[in-house]
Amino acid sequence: MDGQGAAGARYTAFHWGTYRTRLDADGAIGLEPFDGDPSPSPIGLDLAASLAAPCRVGRPHVRAGWLDGHAAGAFGGAGRGREPFVPVSWEVALDLVAAELARVRADHGNAAIFGGSYGWGSAGRFHHPQGQLHRFLNLIGGYTRSVNAYSHAAAEVILPYVIGHGLRPFHGTQMPWPVLAEHAELVVAFGGMNAKNAQVSPGGVGSHIVRRSLARCAERGVRFVNVSPIRDDMPALVAPEWLPLRPNTDVAVMLALAFVLIEEGLCDHDFLARCTVGFDVFRRYVGGETDGVAKTPEWAAGIADVPAAALRDLARRMARARTFIALSWSIQRGDHGEQPIWAGIALAAVLGQIGLPGGGFGIGHGCCNYIGNPAARVPWAALPQGRNAVDAFVPVARFTDMLLTPGASFDYDGKRLSYPDVKLVYWAGGNPFHHQQDINRLLAGWRRPQTIIVNEVWWNACARHADIVLPVTSPLERNDFGAAAGEGAAVAMRQAMQPVGEARNDFDIFRGLAARLGVLEAFAEGRDEMAWVRHLYEQSRAAAQRMGIALPAFDAFWEQGVVELPEGAAGPLLFEAFRGEPEAHPLPTPSGRIEISSATIGAFGYDDCPHHPAWIEPAERLGGPSTGSYPLHLISSQPAVRLHSQHDHASLSRAAKIAGREPITLHPADAAARCIEAGDIVRVFNGRGECLAGAVVSEALRPGVVQLATGAWYDPQAGSEGAPRDVHGNPNMLTMDKGTSRLAQGPTAMTTLVEVERFRGNAPEIRVFAAPEGVD
Template identity: 25%
Template sequence: MTTRETRQTFCGLCHPRCGLLLHFENGKAVRVEGDPDHPISRGSICARGKLMVDHLYHPQRLNYPLKRVGERGSGQWQRVSWDQALDEVAEQLDRLRTQFGPETLMFTHGTHRTYHWPGRRFFNLFGSPNMCGANNICMCPTLAVEYATYGGFAGSDVRNSQCVVVWGRGASQSDPILGYQALLAAKHNGAKIIVVDPRRIAEVKQADQWLQIRPGTDVALMLGWIRVIIEEKLFDRDFVKQWTVGFDQLRRAVAAYPPDLVAKITWLTPQQVTDSARLYATTRPAAFPWGFGIDKQGINATQAARARSILRAITGNLDVAGGERLGWPEPLGRIIGDDLLEMNGALSAKQRAKQLGAAQYPFFGFPGWERNVKANSRLPYQYMHPPQADMTSMAHIRAVFGAVLTGKPYPVTAAISLANNPILALPNSRRVYQALKSLQLYVVSDYYLTPSAALADYVFPAASTVERSELWLVPGFCVACPQGLEPLYERRDDYQFWRGLAVRLGQQDHWPWETVEQVFDHRLAPVGLTFQTLIKSRGLFGRAEPKRYRQFGFGTPSGKVELRSRIFKALGCEPLPVYREAYPDLVADPEMAVQYPLVLITGSRFMPMYHTEQRQIPPARQSVPDPLVTLHPATAAKLGLGEGDWARITTPQGSIRQRVHLSDSIHPRMVDSQHGWWFPEREESDPTLFGVFESNANVLCPDSAATCSPEIGSWPHTALICRVEPE
């Protein structure tokens, strides 16, 4: 007799936590569909969510802790218990801490597959300031910049907007259920749409204006917009006068960016520059959402985030319906935030000073974070939480891996990676590989044995999102994400991983909760809820009031929007946005333009893959069987390449191979290379490592100081020079 059951749960195969219904037969999940009663996703799921059952039962999933027994990377493992693995890891960490100091331990984390705050809590109590990962190129830089500019991260109210600027943001591929549907709703309601992207993405079909910008020149266009808006007096005069500082300095700074010059820099026309600036400034309320394409452009990333923040402010779109919402609405601000769970006060000033890379990139280290926290303290917590250290105070990977390889300024000998695949997630992939190989202790928790995990000493099996619970808390709502089933085999959530290590290393007094749901109850207590009661109510929603800055001011040193940033100035960074040429080699050495005639972007999202994930899942791989590099047909013809041919892409940093895809959606002078590619069907052992260097776009990406943003060290995944040749 067949028994059937349906359970509410959630997806987590990309950033949103869309509601799922997981259908069971005889105790086994057999099918998944969207939950029509979910208050946010309302029954919709994307192609990634449909892979959940394949992911849950995939034969290559990690199900038990593994211990390396052969040479590092040899593919020789021994199954061990969780207790044995945690005991041995804790023993080795304690020994290395005694020998080298707690700063000898580093961490790399991924993108929202874990709870995040437990890792920071563990590291603060352990005594190491060296947490790093992909934060420097994904939302976190923007978060830190917005705190310095107006005291908090702004969430774009796209659905209620009359003008939406889609800049470096392809939600149709990265966030199709929430972000893209919000854009379509705005368009349906009559909003004007401006798309700034070097590719003709799906959003262009909705656009009133499409600006096919030269990659890496976004700051120049933003400065051109600001100049037009100021010269033509299209800014919000009352807001600028009452609530900003530095306007006159800004006016003088942008005077150097007339439309003719901006057009020359960006591959646009002067008319496009002026028309788009006017449309944005005169159509209110306007929303200018965050986009990954801004944060990953290297040398200009930080200043692009600054310029976008300034545009939002001077046009009067801060904290208005249909514009950029600020702060936590009642009662959501009373829920205990991740920042309070991090226990940042446990890390001493002496240990903070040892954070690798902070001297060169102070704004994204403890010096910048401390200034943002101090400025934020003028605001009530329930209105604006301070910035999370986990997202705005990071060691820099180049300095950290340098310490691994050289022992300077001190030895870094141990690393932990959770939901992160550093060889594919970080730039200069071969150097990352050498650093991982050089560690005395490398510990990984993940779903699958990835190329990076293949170099580990211990590998822990991570629970899928449907095998654990989560509290989905953002400034608009708080939704309980229930566990769909008990973890299969010996998989565990990352709270259990961190707590298991913590109690073995003397931190037990600071981890009073045995399960993560007990933590959620603690967080929800100020609003009189438990995790289980929140599940039953289907969510808690905020009651937003516009323009609360009139009551509280802004969480900056001046209490106003800082068009000229005092925090940047104090840290030796440019206080006003500046444009830097993204291709300095072409200026210093014109011969480089002959050797590398094309402009490369990487990191474009594509369904159903997400970063380095889903490569081993058959339906996903059938959809995209090979890594693709997109060329304009005219460009490919000149190179002797056709659809499906294997081509070699080369930058000054390295070389990879991918299959050619022809499309007139990109500029003839451009190349678009898919990222995150490895081959789970290949041999595990080193040097093959699942073919990790063959088609991995991060092999092409540098991490030198000359190519990273000087404020936070963002490395470039776009605006690279390259050549493409037949393989």
């Protein structure tokens, strides 16, 4: 960054950046970009004006049907999302929540409580809803939890078997952007590197670096190949070559590239012999000795619909150049999503450049701002969560399965487990109606628990389908400090405004519940909000000191507002020492090497995740046997104007909509074949559900592919034949709720076929940006 904070100025941090707060003449709070950020995200600038929007939860509410049933000793969720809410006082609301938690614990045990929360709730180190909820629940005996992340679950599970490193630690040790710019000659990016995704980092962005890093690479002559169905998945500033493959066919392309390298003697046999195991198994599979199908470029061309000659040429160029293989998180969010990660690493191993500056592979460059960021990685303190006494867990994307089939068995990561019988869901942070696939199926499961409690800022779908809704503050309405590992700043998040309505922060909510359940002292430890913020900052300062990084004392930091961090000390690259002496510096895999074939995975006996990277036909794809009545492949990518579904009600997000709906982009040929013009409202549908969207027509994607960003707030109204239709453009009305494989059970949102047609008749009004009917 170029500058520190100005003394006396007030700042705040969001996942998409650092901003200076100001007080306008009319008393309104405004935001402006931080001077130290050369590419500030516009998302944050819009937020202060939206904090008192009609969809703000202003006071505690209880669903009328739940309240009546609770009084009669009966519970049921059939009315969720359909019945009105009743406002209650905070005392009544907290008494109800505490009594429900006590009842469920006594009658069913703590495993019947699901601590549903997700990590994007706040950039602050203290006011992190997930951490607050889990700390509280652990103190009253624990809860059923979820594991892995929707963003990259398949990669999280497969990576330790292949390279011995978990994905989250791996994020912080990947190839830095300056090293790529200095040493790489060719970057082959599967899934691209879309700068809109890098607007964010979990915990906040100090300075946005991805666009300028890509520009630096281009200035130094690095060439880029965008292997994606979408042209704009790589910014034009790097003049990328575009290889527009069909969605979900990355593995076929990777195998064909490996075939050429092996067939033409372009692989690094020395590296493969010293640093890998299983290459011979992989070679036989790629050559067709295993299954009788050689994975030639001609074979891949029939699957991916890219020229075989282009694949042969690309493989040869990769062998001649210092090549970096970039694997986007998006490519593993499809059926058999473990395979593109494994196949990408195998391809890099065949090239033999792993451990060289500018060579090898990376996972997530361009997906978040902190990946590849050279800033020093301070181990910032967070609110301790304690120990969870409950062993039960569920893979995050199998949440609906858990609700619908309690007691059923499932496979995960080599284990045979059972879904717990959840009676109470407590959600604080995140929106399952955004993250979870197949909303119609989710609704069926969502209505099964006896009670659902939600801490929420907005009347989004999660709150509208809850039983008890507790209003919480936004980051501008509380004190905290923001900092993220791999980001270049720490930010004093000084409260800028009083809470709207009766909103309370999560800490005060759980402190009230802790007092009612006898764990107040253990939960609060005698500290209030500011004492906790000071405590966590000083813990972080001590950790930084041990790294040789001097941070100011808390009072000076609080006054200064923003503290810039130095770049991390240059050290050996990940895999560099391993490459030089694999015996002296083994990887934490069973063999100590990169496992192109894994005997451990093979022993699991999963037919949907064999012991080496493989092409496995997905459940749906263009050109596949299941195209049928739905000839378009839906890509549900991240939006450019919000983070996930956060602040969909704000003016920046709403201004990007078409006729009030989320935009869906079609290729001109697909639009013309359906008599669709730009600006039309269209119906998007398949056998799982339907939604309405606004048409955009562009050549920036390949024919047969449509793009509809995630995050439109779910707005169900009567649709075809009385079935629910989302009229706003939520793609999870269409996505399948299927695990990637029995290994990771990750989400498969990118494996979705649909049809699109012009919407006939009067378009329904969008209702979700107001409070539910009957709520003031």
